[in-house]
Amino acid sequence: xxxxxxxxxxxxxxxxxxxxxxxxxxxxxxxxxxxxxxxxxxxxxxxxxxxxxxxxxxxxxxxxxxxxxxxxxxxxxxxxxxxxxxxxxxxxxxxxxxxxxxxxxxxxxxxxxxxxxxxxxxxxxxxxxxxxxxxxxxxxxxxxxxxxxxxxxxxxxxxxxxxxxxxxxxxxxxxxxxxxxxxxxxxxxxxxxxxxxxxxxxxxxxxxxxxxxxxxxxxxxxxxxxxxxxxxxxxxxxxxxxxxxxxxxxxxxxxxxxxxxxxxxxxxxxxxxxxxxxxxxxxxxxxxxxxxxxxxxxxxxxxxxxxxxxxxx
Amino acid sequence: xxxxxxxxxxxxxxxxxxxxxxxxxxxxxxxxxxxxxxxxxxxxxxxxxxxxxxxxxxxxxxxxxxxxxxxxxxxxxxxxxxxxxxxxxxxxxxxxxxxxxxxxxxxxxxxxxxxxxxxxxxxxxxxxxxxxxxxxxxxxxxxxxxxxxxxxxxxxxxxxxxxxxxxxxxxxxxxxxxxxxxxxxxxxxxxxxxxxxxxxxxxxxxxxxxxxxxxxxxxxxxxxxxxxxxxxxxxxxxxxxxxxxxxxxxxxxxxxxxxxxxxxxxxxxxxxxxxxxxxxxxxxxxxxxxxxxxxxxxxxxxxxxxxxxxxxxxxxxxxxxxxxxxxxxxxxxxxxxxxxxxxxxxxxxxxxxxxxxxxxxxxxxxxxxxxxxxxxxxxxxx
Amino acid sequence: xxxxxxxxxxxxxxxxxxxxxxxxxxxxxxxxxxxxxxxxxxxxxxxxxxxxxxxxxxxxxxxxxxxxxxxxxxxxxxxxxxxxxxxxxxxxxxxxxxxxxxxxxxxxxxxxxxxxxxxxxxxxxxxxxxxxxxxxxxxxxxxxxxxxxxxxxxxxxxxxxxxxxxxxxxxxxxxxxxxxxxxxxxxxxxxxxxxxxxxxxxxxxxxxxxxxxxxxxxxxxxxxxxxxxxxxxxxxxxxxxxxxxxxxxxxxxxxxxxxxxx
Numbered sequence: 001x002x003x004x005x006x007x008x009x010x011x012x013x014x015x016x017x018x019x020x021x022x023x024x025x026x027x028x029x030x031x032x033x034x035x036x037x038x039x040x041x042x043x044x045x046x047x048x049x050x051x052x053x054x055x056x057x058x059x060x061x062x063x064x065x066x067x068x069x070x071x072x073x074x075x076x077x078x079x080x081x082x083x084x085x086x087x088x089x090x091x092x093x094x095x096x097x098x099x100x101x102x103x104x105x106x107x108x109x110x111x112x113x114x115x116x117x118x119x120x121x122x123x124x125x126x127x128x129x130x131x132x133x134x135x136x137x138x139x140x141x142x143x144x145x146x147x148x149x150x151x152x153x154x155x156x157x158x159x160x161x162x163x164x165x166x167x168x169x170x171x172x173x174x175x176x177x178x179x180x181x182x183x184x185x186x187x188x189x190x191x192x193x194x195x196x197x198x199x200x201x202x203x204x205x206x207x208x209x210x211x212x213x214x215x216x217x218x219x220x221x222x223x224x225x226x227x228x229x230x231x232x233x234x235x236x237x238x239x240x241x242x243x244x245x246x247x248x249x250x251x252x253x254x255x256x257x258x259x260x261x262x263x264x265x266x267x268x269x270x271x272x273x274x275x276x277x278x279x280x281x282x283x284x285x286x287x288x289x290x291x292x293x294x295x296x297x298x299x300x301x302x303x304x305x306x307x308x309x310x311x312x313x
Numbered sequence: 314x315x316x317x318x319x320x321x322x323x324x325x326x327x328x329x330x331x332x333x334x335x336x337x338x339x340x341x342x343x344x345x346x347x348x349x350x351x352x353x354x355x356x357x358x359x360x361x362x363x364x365x366x367x368x369x370x371x372x373x374x375x376x377x378x379x380x381x382x383x384x385x386x387x388x389x390x391x392x393x394x395x396x397x398x399x400x401x402x403x404x405x406x407x408x409x410x411x412x413x414x415x416x417x418x419x420x421x422x423x424x425x426x427x428x429x430x431x432x433x434x435x436x437x438x439x440x441x442x443x444x445x446x447x448x449x450x451x452x453x454x455x456x457x458x459x460x461x462x463x464x465x466x467x468x469x470x471x472x473x474x475x476x477x478x479x480x481x482x483x484x485x486x487x488x489x490x491x492x493x494x495x496x497x498x499x500x501x502x503x504x505x506x507x508x509x510x511x512x513x514x515x516x517x518x519x520x521x522x523x524x525x526x527x528x529x530x531x532x533x534x535x536x537x538x539x540x541x542x543x544x545x546x547x548x549x550x551x552x553x554x555x556x557x558x559x560x561x562x563x564x565x566x567x568x569x570x571x572x573x574x575x576x577x578x579x580x581x582x583x584x585x586x587x588x589x590x591x592x593x594x595x596x597x598x599x600x601x602x603x604x605x606x607x608x609x610x611x612x613x614x615x616x617x618x619x620x621x622x623x624x625x626x627x628x629x630x631x632x633x634x635x636x637x638x639x640x641x642x643x644x645x646x647x648x649x650x651x652x653x654x655x656x657x658x659x660x661x662x663x664x665x666x667x668x669x670x671x672x673x674x675x676x677x678x679x680x681x682x683x684x685x686x687x688x689x690x691x692x693x694x695x
Numbered sequence: 696x697x698x699x700x701x702x703x704x705x706x707x708x709x710x711x712x713x714x715x716x717x718x719x720x721x722x723x724x725x726x727x728x729x730x731x732x733x734x735x736x737x738x739x740x741x742x743x744x745x746x747x748x749x750x751x752x753x754x755x756x757x758x759x760x761x762x763x764x765x766x767x768x769x770x771x772x773x774x775x776x777x778x779x780x781x782x783x784x785x786x787x788x789x790x791x792x793x794x795x796x797x798x799x800x801x802x803x804x805x806x807x808x809x810x811x812x813x814x815x816x817x818x819x820x821x822x823x824x825x826x827x828x829x830x831x832x833x834x835x836x837x838x839x840x841x842x843x844x845x846x847x848x849x850x851x852x853x854x855x856x857x858x859x860x861x862x863x864x865x866x867x868x869x870x871x872x873x874x875x876x877x878x879x880x881x882x883x884x885x886x887x888x889x890x891x892x893x894x895x896x897x898x899x900x901x902x903x904x905x906x907x908x909x910x911x912x913x914x915x916x917x918x919x920x921x922x923x924x925x926x927x928x929x930x931x932x933x934x935x936x937x938x939x940x941x942x943x944x945x946x947x948x949x950x951x952x953x954x955x956x957x
Contacts (some may be wrong), residue, residue: 128920306946308940329893
């Protein structure tokens with residue numbers, strides 16, 4: 001009888017990733033409401049002993065390859081934080097065990113004794129609440145900051161070592177940390193960082209480039225640099241980067257308008273962005289009427305501070 | 314009766330719209346700004362096979378029906394009106410008479426490369442003294458043994474100054490009026506064939522429009538495009554309906570671009586605390602323009618159907634051209650009103666649509682001429 | 696090389712979405728091939744052009760989804776299959792797709808047709824689930840690499856590049872395998888009109904579950920949407936005050952916690 005809720009614990013050199021810690025922190029509460037026991041799977045000894053402070057049962061998979069062992073037989077629920085690894089692993093586990101899978105959830109709770117999740121649909125144009133088919137394993141990943149991280153409650157769980165099943169047919173030949181940032185067309189960015197006249201010179205776009213690189217590293221997503229018509233006309237940036245009515249229309253998940261006043265020309269090009277952040281020194285700039293978050297200030301001070309904040313967060 | 318596009322037409326429309334959005338539209342603003350011909354774009358679209366749409370497969374064409382061809386023209390005009398006029402020239406007027414009457418040599422050497430986008434073609438009607446009234450044609454062709462000698466000057470020739478070959482309307486004797494007209498093929502590099510002034514246009518920019526001059530240009534016998542001498546007017550009538558229909562299709566595409574832009578603007582622009590799309594006076598503009606657009610589209614579909622089924626439609630084709638053009642002129646006007654002061658700024662394409670639309674008044678016959686023609690047809694002989 | 700490409704028809708990114716009530720969503724009837732799938736099709740065609748073989752495109756969807764297969768034919772696919780069955784209607788709707796059900800169907804198709812390589816998009820642009828490809832590989836018990844940015848075929852194996860967590864990995868993968876396409880993999884071509892017209896006339900056959908020997912009761916919706924909301928389009932600004940460093944840190948926190956945008 002499956003009676004456990006497993007948390008997949010991702011770690012970086014023994015350090016538990018923050019999103020995994022958030023899920024670990026919520027695991028006991030959710031497991032309790034479902035009448036399950038919280039447990040964890042880790043691939044690193046240090047991470048396993050840290051996880052054992054949150055839950056009573058920890059499987060330490062040794063020699064884990066790209067795709068570790070199948071779902072434990074006693075798993076009723078598997079939770080993980082959203083990550084590229086989770087996107088590979090979770091659907092795999094769910095399919096192999098005929099389970100229910102929902103990834104990248106923005107809320108997860110127990111209602112009337114069963115799990116209920118929320119996530120965006122239709123490219124963010126709508127959001128849905130989802131139920132799971134009963135009597136099957138449920139495999140779910142949740143995004144960062146859906147749950148709050150908390151200090152371990154001080155249990156000391158048992159750690160069971162288990163050898164991972166070897167992944168077949170896949171061999172990583174090289175892994176290059178210093179690989180160049182993946183730059184994509186402005187229409188393809190998951191995040192677009194766009195600059196305007198408020199950056200004061202073409203050279204100052206370096207601060208935007210740095211922010212873009214930092215965001216690419218932090219999120220693993222595709223990040224593009226964009227520009228307002230004014231700076232394209234001034235030949236600070238190439239036409240390919242122009243966002244707006246006579247340039248390109250963009251629909252990123254997150255859009256930064258930096259030193260862009262917000263002419264309707266520009267607004268028409270960003271109408272489909274999900275979240276818009278405006279940074280401008282003029283508190284009356286029209287861009288603030290079309291943004292979700294705003295900082296009034298000099299872009300050349302705010303952007304380096306933002307880059308630092310993302311690096312240290 | 315069936316007003317729906319066939320499944321094939323629907324699929325074709327989708328593919329063309331996608332191609333135009335990705336390949337043509339990104340170039341539209343630069344074409345308008347420079348008023349220069351984009352050779353790469355011209356070759357790229359030709360390389361995909363679009364210039365051969367209306368020709369049979371045995372000469373490398375696609376053999377599509379008239380409605381499908383109209384869909385192509387409409388979608389092109391939706392992306393870049395200037396480039397659409399160049400493409401229409403290449404697909405239709407610039408190549409039609411070569412296909413109809415060209416020798417094997419002309420087909421292989423000029424026509425086939427043209428529909429692949431490798432050679433640029435054009436047609437030359439207009440002169441100083443003739444526009445919609447082609448009886449004023451003064452360019453003269455004199456027979457000399459087997460050959461022809463051409464003299465004269467043509468104006469307002471789309472792609473004239475860059476064309477690899479030109480189909481030229483000329484008369485054997487001005488006194489014969491319409492009964493002396495013929496089409497001749499003139500090739501770039503022929504002795505006595507030169508270019509005059511290049512004209513700078515208000516709209517439909519992105520083509521090189523200008524004068525071409527013939528000074529004792531000697532043409533071989535097979536460069537008379539026609540089975541018989543002095544039948545040019547008859548040959549012209551064969552294709553005039555189609556030219557007018559496609560001009561109407563240009564109007565549909567341009568009007569749609571203007572209305573879509575205006576709608577996008579009306580959804581976002583705020584005035585007095587709400588988006589302007591919530592005001593009745595703005596909605597009323599869309600109500601009228603949308604209705605007139607649909608009416609123009611119906612006329613286009615009807616004329617396409619008539620041409621396809623070889624039903625004479627000189628009257629209906631003139632009506633379609635005129636009605637679609639007037640509809641388009643109103644749509645671009647209302648679009649600029651919706652844009653308010655921003656319509657005056659070059660940053661927004663809406664001012665380009667406004668300028669482009671004026672082209673439609675002259676291409677395919679002025680409305681003064683067409684109304685007079687239709688009125689006289691309706692009243693009958695007096 | 697025998698290549699299968701899985702494609703999906705999704706609502707156009709500009710299609711309007713409206714909540715009729717809290718349990719039904721209406722999507723404007725404008726559809727297109729999911730962007731990442733266009734990259735997969737292009738890569739399949741390039742592999743075929745370089746190494747020979749065949750490209751077969753497959754979709755699971757109602758009749759209107761046949762259009763994306765026509766597009767594949769126009770681009771140069773050798774054959775296409777549309778899989779549909781009444782039993783699939785509840786699990787593949789305009790607004791939601793049950794990943795496991797579709798993966799089961801696709802795994803059966805792959806076994807039925809045979810293959811050396813399967814290509815698909817990294818995720819579909821409507822649900823962004825990124826699940827069907829991985830699940831199909833799991834059911835077929837073949838190796839897979841997701842979100843590849845470069846593909847090179849070798850004898851009996853394939854070498855790909857994948858960007859992840861700021862590092863670029865080069866991976867060797869034995870065939871048969873499944874790869875999913877990431878942005879930057881290639882620049883999709885425009886179809887030749889000749890092929891467009893042929894594709895426009897092609898009859899797109901549908902295969903049902905019986906043809907694939909799938910029991911209808913194997914298709915159940917494992918995950919079910921029960922209610923929907925459509926967020927208000929109007930934005931309302933939150934101005935974040937403070938010195939640049941403090942404001943920046945607060946912005947990062949709120950983007951993460953309130954919008955899960957970072």
